[in-house]
Amino acid sequence: MAINFDPIFDGMQNGPEKIKGNFDKVNDGFSWGPQQKFLNLNGMTDNFDYYKIRNDGNEVLITLYVTxxxxxxxxxxxxxxxxIGYSLSTQIVGRTDNNGIGFMNINTDxxxxxxxxxxxxxxxxxxxxxxx
Structure with missing residues (x-):
């Protein structure tokens, strides 16, 4: 089924170009997708834990507070x-409230x-x- 967009853009100067330009601004690959929760929290608080994937799929932002x-x-x-990487385990450094250093290990498999x-x-x- 084809949709006729002519009535939508009728009288709108450069309508399709403006819409495409706005779409390109949003979809530049450097924007981030929505926050997503980690799965199966066990022994952790659920108030500050999420990850986001960059729209171009090249990076993940991990944010956690472990108590x-x-x-x-x-x-x-x-x-x-x-x-994530080519090994079976990836280690990420964290900072404790007492200014110590801790680690998060991700089993990539x-x-x-x-x-x-x-x-x-x-x-x-x-x-x-x-x-x-």
């Missing part, structure tokens, strides 16, 4: 985790994310991770 003893875990969808912290304080993670 407790750090024995919790969560999952990225395997459609994303399998595109399963998407499981686990954490290591030197103390019981919260740990912030915010990282841009390239996708292949």
């Amino acid at each position: 407790g003893d750090g024995n919790g875990s969560c999952y990225l969808p395997t459609s994303i985790s399998k595109r 399963t998407g499981k994310c686990t954490f290591h912290k030197p103390d019981g304080s919260g740990m912030y993670i915010q990282a841009l991770v390239p996708l292949v």
Whole structure:
């Protein structure tokens, strides 16, 4: 079924060009998709954890705040985790509330994310991770 757009653009100077120009601004590849929640949070708070995929598909932005003893875990969808690097594990550095350093390990095969912290304080993670 074909749609006739002529009545929509009738009387609009450069209507189709303006719409295409606006679409190109939004779809430049450098914008980010919507926030998405990690899957199966286990032993973690659910108030500050999300990831976003860049529209061109080249990077994922990971944002987390891990509380407790750090024995919790969560999952990225395997459609994303399998595109992170070429090894079976990727490690991302985080900063604890006590100015220590902790880590988030991502099993790229399963998407499981686990954490290591030197103390019981919260740990912030915010990282841009390239996708292949």
